[in-house]
Amino acid sequence: MNLVSVVFMILSILIVLGAVVSLLLKDLLASSVVFSALSLVLTVVFFLLDAPDVAIAEASVGAALTTVIFVISVKVTKRREE
Amino acid sequence: MKIKIVSFLALLVLLGFLFIMVIPSEQGWNIHEIGKPLRNPDVFKDPEGSKYDHVKTMDDYFLRNGQRETGSNNIVTSVVFDYRGFDTLGESTVLFLTMSSIYMLFYQLLRKKKYCVVFTPGLHKGKSRIVFYSAVFLFPLILTYGFYLILHGHLSPGGGFQGGAVAASGVALSLIGSSFSLDPTKTRKALALVEAIVLVLIVTLGLSGLSSSFLFNFLATPDSFLNSVELGFTGSDLTSGGILPLYSLGEGIQVFCGMSIILIMFFIIGRET
Numbered sequence: 001m002n003l004v005s006v007v008f009m010i011l012s013i014l015i016v017l018g019a020v021v022s023l024l025l026k027d028l029l030a031s032s033v034v035f036s037a038l039s040l041v042l043t044v045v046f047f048l049l050d051a052p053d054v055a056i057a058e059a060s061v062g063a064a065l066t067t068v069i070f071v072i073s074v075k076v077t078k079r080r081e082e
Numbered sequence: 083m084k085i086k087i088v089s090f091l092a093l094l095v096l097l098g099f100l101f102i103m104v105i106p107s108e109q110g111w112n113i114h115e116i117g118k119p120l121r122n123p124d125v126f127k128d129p130e131g132s133k134y135d136h137v138k139t140m141d142d143y144f145l146r147n148g149q150r151e152t153g154s155n156n157i158v159t160s161v162v163f164d165y166r167g168f169d170t171l172g173e174s175t176v177l178f179l180t181m182s183s184i185y186m187l188f189y190q191l192l193r194k195k196k197y198c199v200v201f202t203p204g205l206h207k208g209k210s211r212i213v214f215y216s217a218v219f220l221f222p223l224i225l226t227y228g229f230y231l232i233l234h235g236h237l238s239p240g241g242g243f244q245g246g247a248v249a250a251s252g253v254a255l256s257l258i259g260s261s262f263s264l265d266p267t268k269t270r271k272a273l274a275l276v277e278a279i280v281l282v283l284i285v286t287l288g289l290s291g292l293s294s295s296f297l298f299n300f301l302a303t304p305d306s307f308l309n310s311v312e313l314g315f316t317g318s319d320l321t322s323g324g325i326l327p328l329y330s331l332g333e334g335i336q337v338f339c340g341m342s343i344i345l346i347m348f349f350i351i352g353r354e355t
Contacts (some may be wrong), residue, residue: 053158053238056231057247064251065341068258072352 004033004048011045014038026081039063089211153302154236154323162241163329167297170329171284173243178281181340183273188347192267197350201257201264209260217259224252232334236323240332246337253342257349266350270343277339285331287325299324 018038025031041064046055142159143156152160155316162170191197228249235241256262291298302324 012337053241053244056240056244060244060251064254065247065345068254068345069348072348075352 008045008048011041011048014041015045027079028081029071029079032067032074035070036063036067039066043052103348109117130182132213151302152299152326154321154326156236156238156241158239159236159241159326159330160323163235163326163333164297164299165287167329170242170333171288171297174333176355177337178277181274181277181343184344185270185349188351192347192350193269197266197354198353201260201262201266202337203263204262208217213259214261215256217261221252221256221261224255225249228252228338229334232319232331233327235330235334237320242333243337245336246339249334249338250341250345253338254345256344265345266346270326271348273339273343273346276334276347277343280332280336280339284336287328287332297329299323299326 015038018034018041020032022031022038022077025034039058042062043055046052046058144157144165148157148160148165149155152164154160154164205211222352228245228247231240231245231248232242233245235245257264291300293300
């Protein structure tokens with residue numbers, strides 16, 4: 001088992017954990033921040049899988065634009081899920 | 083009345099476009115078969131053996147002929163903007179529709195007077211100093227990187243969509259940091275106009291290759307004036323790739339304008355509510 005595959009496994013576990021946490025969190029602002037972090041980890045995974053195009057798209061759309069829109073929506077509506 | 087005339091003209095143009103599609107000159111008066119390659123695949127012979135001598139699948143065809151047929155070093159971009167250019171056009175149309183629907187959704191709200199306030203730059207109360215100065219410093223860099231990605235889409239990883247999204251994330255950063263003055267109404271209208279014009283230009287670019295098919299890469303044919311560029315790993319010239327850089331530039335501007343409009347609208351609504 002070489003280093004790259006170990007890193008890859010750790011990142012995959014982090015992605016699944018982040019998805020579950022962002023689903024379970026009741027605080028929607030924290031949830032969107034966790035989702036943004038998940039997108040950043042996913043960017044690294046895409047880069048390790050030799051797909052730099054998708055990595056750039058994921059970094060800009062998933063980590064930046066979606067988070068901004070989510071945060072503004074949370075600010076306009078309610079912060080806590082009922 | 084005016085709108086009716088304009089929509090009738092647009093319908094007429096669309097129908098005319100359907101009729102023009104029936105007249106490719108090479109095979110008579112037939113519609114070009116969908117998915118059929120335009121030229122015979124002149125297959126690269128493998129010296130090792132006859133295992134790879136003929137094209138079996140479509141990706142094999144792309145990998146062997148993409149660089150020569152489209153003149154682009156990046157095979158992914160040659161698939162996205164040339165072989166599957168029509169899909170990309172549909173994608174940008176979807177983005178345009180999303181932008182228009184958000185525009186329509188907030189239109190009545192945004193016509194109120196309190197939403198027309200000009201954003202003033204500077205350190206407002208309750209704003210972070212770090213965010214303000216980093217936005218001032220990073221916004222030009224992010225914009226430059228985005229347009230670099232757009233312009234070099236046919237040479238290195240990237241392309242229209244990625245570059246436009248990166249540039250739009252720079253706009254988001256500058257909106258959060260409130261580092262530039264911005265008239266929301268004027269900016270919205272200007273960006274919408276640019277987006278619509280660029281979409282029309284992309285369709286025009288597709289129509290101008292209509293002697294073979296819609297969105298045909300007519301600048302990368304051997305007798306074209308742009309095809310004197312040497313291809314291969316060293317042939318990294320910005321003018322290679324025929325219509326690919328132009329299409330990529332249009333797509334990038336379109337994505338940038340659409341995402342910026344969506345962000346500006348959300349930001350105005352979020353700030354004033």
